[in-house]
Amino acid sequence: MSANVKLYDGMTDLEDHLSRIDGWAELRDQLTSRFSRRKACFKDPTEITKIVRKANETLVAFKERWIVETSFNVGVPEVIKISSFMDAHKCPKLSKRYSDKVPKMVDEMMVRLDDFVRSEEAFANIELPKGEMSEASKKLGGPVSIRENRFHMGG
Structure with missing residues (x-):
């Protein structure tokens, strides 16, 4: 403009x-x-390996940026795209989901990412009865979320 x-x-x-x-x-x-x-800027297919999730970037924001930036690379095999994304997202829980069944196509990988994000959001919104701790908290010996911390602090 x-x-x-x-x-x-x-x-x-x-x-x-x-x-x-x-x-x-x-x-x-x-x-x-x-x-x-x-x-x-993008000529070599291996350039997509330089696209990594930033420190405070959400998975959704990273997914959108990754899709845009990889769209400038034509002819990159699906397996390289999948491998690059799986290495770049830096989320251990998501890695576990992908390692259980490695996606064969980028579209499948993105659908599974969206499912993961929705399930994490739903889990984060579950209200536990006052005084109860999640199983993860019991194993770790303390709260794992801000919400649980409020319960322990009397909030």
């Missing part, structure tokens, strides 16, 4: 808004320039 043109918010005349753009050719050139540089 040109610096002198703001996003169209629907509150003003569309024709007036469009007339402020210097030309569609310029806009096309700007888009092409911006996104072609991004695509040119």
Whole structure:
């Protein structure tokens, strides 16, 4: 988007808004320039091994970023994509789920990731009766979640 043109918010005349753009050719050139540089960064299929989950990145955010970044690499075999993602997500519980039955296709892997995230969210939202601890807490000798900690602290 040109610096002198703001996003169209629907509150003003569309024709007036469009007339402020210097030309569609310029806009096309700007888009092409911006996104072609991004695509040119990925040539070697092994570049996807450099896509790793950041310290405070959620699994869902990492999945979305991984999909976008790997889309710039064409011709990468499924097995390399799967191996790369399984190494890069850095979640031991998810690794255990994948190691029980290694996915054969990226789509299958992503469906299983979505299932894992939903199950973790559902588990996190389970309210335990006051004073009860989860099995994990009993084994560890203390609370494993903020919610359980509130119960122990009288919250």
